[in-house]
Amino acid sequence: MPNGRARIAVTAGLWVVFAAAPLAVDDWQLTQLAQLMTYGIFAMSLAFIWGQIGLLCFGQAIFFGIGGYAMAVVTKGMLPGLPESTALGLVAAVVLPGLAALVLGQFLFRGRGLSGAYFAIVTLSASVIAERAASHWTFIGGFNGLLNVPPLRVGWGGVAAELVDPLPTYYVMLGAAAAVFAGLLWLDRSPLGTVFRGIRDNDERTAYFGYDVAAYKTFGFALSGAVAGLAGALFVTQFGFVSPALIGFPLSTEVLIWVALGGKEVLLAAFMGAIVVRSVEGILSETLGYYWLLALGVLFVLSVVLLPRGLLGWLLRLPMPARLARRAEDGLPVEVVNTSRGRPTGRR
Amino acid sequence: MEQFVIIGLDAANFMLALLLVSLGLVIVFGLMNVINMAHGEFFLLGAYTVVVVQDAGGSFWVAFFAAPLVLAAVGLLVEEIVIRHVYHRFIDTILATWGVSLAIKQLVIVVFGPASQQVVGPFPDPVDILGTVYPSYRLFIMAVSVVVAAGTFLLFYRTKLGLAARGVIANRLMASSLGIDTRRMDRATFAFGAALAGFAGAVMAPLMSVDPQMGVGFLIPAFLSILVGGAGTLLGPLLGTALIAGSNTVVASLWTQVVAQIVVFSLAIVVIRAFPQGLTGRRG
Numbered sequence: 001m002p003n004g005r006a007r008i009a010v011t012a013g014l015w016v017v018f019a020a021a022p023l024a025v026d027d028w029q030l031t032q033l034a035q036l037m038t039y040g041i042f043a044m045s046l047a048f049i050w051g052q053i054g055l056l057c058f059g060q061a062i063f064f065g066i067g068g069y070a071m072a073v074v075t076k077g078m079l080p081g082l083p084e085s086t087a088l089g090l091v092a093a094v095v096l097p098g099l100a101a102l103v104l105g106q107f108l109f110r111g112r113g114l115s116g117a118y119f120a121i122v123t124l125s126a127s128v129i130a131e132r133a134a135s136h137w138t139f140i141g142g143f144n145g146l147l148n149v150p151p152l153r154v155g156w157g158g159v160a161a162e163l164v165d166p167l168p169t170y171y172v173m174l175g176a177a178a179a180v181f182a183g184l185l186w187l188d189r190s191p192l193g194t195v196f197r198g199i200r201d202n203d204e205r206t207a208y209f210g211y212d213v214a215a216y217k218t219f220g221f222a223l224s225g226a227v228a229g230l231a232g233a234l235f236v237t238q239f240g241f242v243s244p245a246l247i248g249f250p251l252s253t254e255v256l257i258w259v260a261l262g263g264k265e266v267l268l269a270a271f272m273g274a275i276v277v278r279s280v281e282g283i284l285s286e287t288l289g290y291y292w293l294l295a296l297g298v299l300f301v302l303s304v305v306l307l308p309r310g311l312l313g314w315l316l317r318l319p320m321p322a323r324l325a326r327r328a329e330d331g332l333p334v335e336v337v338n339t340s341r342g343r344p345t346g347r348r
Numbered sequence: 349m350e351q352f353v354i355i356g357l358d359a360a361n362f363m364l365a366l367l368l369v370s371l372g373l374v375i376v377f378g379l380m381n382v383i384n385m386a387h388g389e390f391f392l393l394g395a396y397t398v399v400v401v402q403d404a405g406g407s408f409w410v411a412f413f414a415a416p417l418v419l420a421a422v423g424l425l426v427e428e429i430v431i432r433h434v435y436h437r438f439i440d441t442i443l444a445t446w447g448v449s450l451a452i453k454q455l456v457i458v459v460f461g462p463a464s465q466q467v468v469g470p471f472p473d474p475v476d477i478l479g480t481v482y483p484s485y486r487l488f489i490m491a492v493s494v495v496v497a498a499g500t501f502l503l504f505y506r507t508k509l510g511l512a513a514r515g516v517i518a519n520r521l522m523a524s525s526l527g528i529d530t531r532r533m534d535r536a537t538f539a540f541g542a543a544l545a546g547f548a549g550a551v552m553a554p555l556m557s558v559d560p561q562m563g564v565g566f567l568i569p570a571f572l573s574i575l576v577g578g579a580g581t582l583l584g585p586l587l588g589t590a591l592i593a594g595s596n597t598v599v600a601s602l603w604t605q606v607v608a609q610i611v612v613f614s615l616a617i618v619v620i621r622a623f624p625q626g627l628t629g630r631r632g
Binding site (some may be wrong): 053056107108112114116117118120122124125126129132133135136157161222249253255256260290293295296298300301304305308 | 363434575610621
């Protein structure tokens with residue numbers, strides 16, 4: 001494993017490469033890369049809730065989809081009395097999925113809450129419910145979704161421009177991704193992040209220390225939902241189209257694979273997982289056809305069995321600040337090995 | 349009246365097919381503590397066994413007996429290659445079996461294409477029952493499912509092997525201290541669970557559109573059934589499948605299949621939240 005300084009250099013280098021990418025690629029590739037940024041933000045939202053707090057969410061696309069739909073409905077001016085404003089759309093696309101996650105989290109985590117496999121299966125079912133509901137709600141276009149979602153509008157007052165050129169769009173998306181990365185990383189290094197890691201490693205022990213585990217989980221889930229919603233909103237402004245496919249089970253599991261392959265405990269590894277898997281898919285899915293998903297499935301199984309920390313985590317894991325580094329050497333979390341093979345909800 | 353009889357029969361039909369799938373899931377979960385996301389694909393492979401046999405000119409009955417054997421072999425293979433390496437990492441079993449499910453589904457698409465396949469079942473003529481006309485093949489499925497489910501219960505509650513298996517479910521360490529070979533038990537269990545799912549897939553194939561997506565359609569209701577009923581005992585799925593299949597069929601007959609799924613899944617989530625041990629489980 002490269003030492004801490006080398007890993008910081010790799011992380012910084014990657015962002016520099018992204019910032020310089022427009023020099024090396026053509027307009028079409030830049031458009032693709034701008035879309036990949038939103039998938040990357042989506043992947044970081046899952047890495048946050050799964051890698052930091054330990055909640056395996058099989059329905060992350062619910063929040064991505066709500067964000068996308070909220071953005072589309074507001075910017076298309078479908079709500080009477082509300083202006084067709086990008087800013088308002090973004091606010092709705094962050095607040096609504098955040099609220100949805102807050103309500104779902106409040107419901108699932110309170111009291112003797114659900115965790116582990118139960119949480120996974122319940123979120124899996126919830127994503128199927130969301131997809132079914134979206135495809136039968138005619139206001140949001142039903143099965144066909146909503147077409148002609150306008151691009152982002154930037155500017156103040158009378159001077160407003162639509163973001164259609166690839167270059168400015170790309171930099172806005174890159175900026176959003178970098179901001180989400182920085183924000184979540186800051187949270188990870190804050191005292192709150194320490195509590196989150198405590199919950200991930202052993203939520204019972206964390207509760208004995210006096211922390212309201214359910215409240216922390218709910219807050220983390222809501223935050224993750226809000227970030228996923230932002231990703232969905234940014235995605236639809238580029239894609240111009242929102243459909244039930246963005247809210248359902250297939251996308252929820254796709255993001256899971258990106259994050260698992262990249263490395264769930266490291267934000268940038270999850271981000272790169274999304275970027276790399278999607279780019280390779282773009283290149284290989286034409287030549288490999290159906291074999292591509294087969295290869296991805298096999299690779300995923302291999303990674304889970306042999307490298308449960310993902311393929312990139314070792315390279316991109318940033319060292320912990322000195323304040324936290326002594327207990328967890330070199331940024332590696334202390335593994336809590338649970339030797340009992342009890343049931344997930346515990347029958348104690 | 350006729351309407352009620354048909355709804356009742358449909359519900360019983362769905363419940364029994366779901367029960368076969370859920371029993372495999374709950375045995376694997378209870379005994380090995382493995383959440384098997386690939387279980388839906390075992391169901392799928394069972395259905396495609398029928399496709400293969402019929403394409404080769406064989407009769408439905410060959411597939412009827414071959415499907416459980418084929419799937420037992422697949423189960424052994426999956427257990428050997430993947431599952432045994434992740435036993436002690438509970439959450440990773442979900443991910444690994446999800447990857448297996450993706451790979452199997454995609455393999456089916458590579459071999460058979462994404463389109464749905466036609467399968468011909470036996471007994472094409474409907475019969476009169478309780479004053480209404482009902483497809484006789486569905487009645488046959490119900491009878492067979494009852495026999496297989498009853499056989500599974502007998503195996504687990506009336507034989508020495510079943511006693512040993514329930515011992516492992518109740519306390520794995522204790523059972524292995526008493527000389528039960530838990531490793532062999534795990535393999536047998538996984539193969540048995542896979543065989544049940546494959547058998548269910550084979551018998552349901554003539555009633556469904558046999559396509560690569562059919563597995564997921566059964567996986568989620570089956571999971572909800574065992575969580576609603578309670579995953580600690582074989583009686584859990586019996587209650588769970590009755591509730592899920594019953595409410596699903598009734599709501600679908602009143603509105604549409606889509607509304608039914610939304611309503612039933614939502615109710616199931618509420619029940620699971622309120623009774624994390626399931627309805628048959630001990631109250632915490």
